Amino acid sequence: MTAEQQKEFDSMCGAANVFNNSSVLLEDLIFKHLAPVVLKQHDKDLRGSIISSVVLYALSCEISIKALLLKTDTPFPRSHDLKSLFDNLPVANQDSIKGGMVDFAEDFNILLERNKKAFIEWRYFYEGNHKEVDITFLRKLSLKLGEECRK
Numbered sequence: 001m002t003a004e005q006q007k008e009f010d011s012m013c014g015a016a017n018v019f020n021n022s023s024v025l026l027e028d029l030i031f032k033h034l035a036p037v038v039l040k041q042h043d044k045d046l047r048g049s050i051i052s053s054v055v056l057y058a059l060s061c062e063i064s065i066k067a068l069l070l071k072t073d074t075p076f077p078r079s080h081d082l083k084s085l086f087d088n089l090p091v092a093n094q095d096s097i098k099g100g101m102v103d104f105a106e107d108f109n110i111l112l113e114r115n116k117k118a119f120i121e122w123r124y125f126y127e128g129n130h131k132e133v134d135i136t137f138l139r140k141l142s143l144k145l146g147e148e149c150r151k
Contacts, residue, residue, distance in 0.1 A: 005070060012067035013149040016060045020142045023056035027139065050135070051125050057138035058082065058119035064145035068093055071149075082141075083116035093148065100144045104137055111137045 001009065027050070058080075065085040069076040072090050079085060086094065098108050111134055118133050 001071060001073070005073075009067050009070050009149075012063050012070065013146070016063040016067065016142075016149065017146055019056045019060040019063070020146055023053045023060065023142070024139065026056070027053040027135070051122055054118055054122045054133050054135055054138065057135065057142045058115070058122065060142040061138060061145055062119060064142070064149055065089065067149055068145070080119045081116050082118070083112050086112060097141075097144050097148055100147065101140055103140065112141075 061082055062080055062085065065082065066076050069085070069088055072093065074088055074090065076085060076088055086097075089097075098105065101108060104111055115133055115138055117131075118138060121131055122133060
């Protein structure tokens with residue numbers, strides 16, 4: 001990579017890390033600390049925070065994949081579609097990421113397909129366009145992609 005590409009890569013990985021860490025913190029706060037007490041009475045009040053976690057995880061995944069594509073000098077489309085971006089990664093990167101997601105090894109491609117538009121669908125949740133999402137898959141994918149960026 002050129003010095004300019006390295007700077008952009010570092011910036012992208014840093015941004016993805018910020019979004020991931022914010023989402024982890026938010027999700028952990030909701031489910032580990034607030035949920036047992038608050039969800040019983042005010043579950044709609046916390047829905048926005050859960051939606052925010054989905055959006056942040058998906059954005060983190062997108063930026064991480066784009067950073068990895070930049071690192072491998074692979075052109076990438078201007079897209080939010082996680083599957084199409086992932087499919088552009090070199091096979092070695094794909095295998096490393098899939099291999100690090102042991103809990104999802106058998107269903108990785110199915111889950112990636114199912115969650116490929118999470119950022120698009122969930123950032124406009126108020127329009128009613130959102131579909132099912134697997135927040136655990138997105139969380140672990142975001143973490144694994146972050147690891148891949150740090151290699």
